[in-house]
Amino acid sequence: MEKKIVNKDDFLFPRGRYYGQVKPENLVFNANLQEFAQRVSYICNLETGGKVPPGAAYEQIKDLWKQLKRSKKELGIGEDPFQDDQGETKD
DSSP states (O other): OOOOOOOHHHHHSOOOOOOSOOOHHHHHHHHHHHHHHHHHHHHHHHHHTTSSOHHHHHHHHHHHHHHHHHHHHHHTTTSOTTBOTTSOBOO
């Protein structure tokens, strides 16, 4: 039986499949959102296990949230939900 070598980053930060409207900005934001969720999970687990103080965990999650918010703004996600791919407004 052949062993498959697993990349450390793929193991630590697995990516789920994207099922939404396929546009580059949506794909990038989805990847950012998945990374945010994974990192928050790690921080919460470290805090629960006593490895990270609650205040430091809060600050780390707050910083991650700011990064995610900034990426959403830069990618223009959710600015005009009634606009189609050609930039026209749907009625």
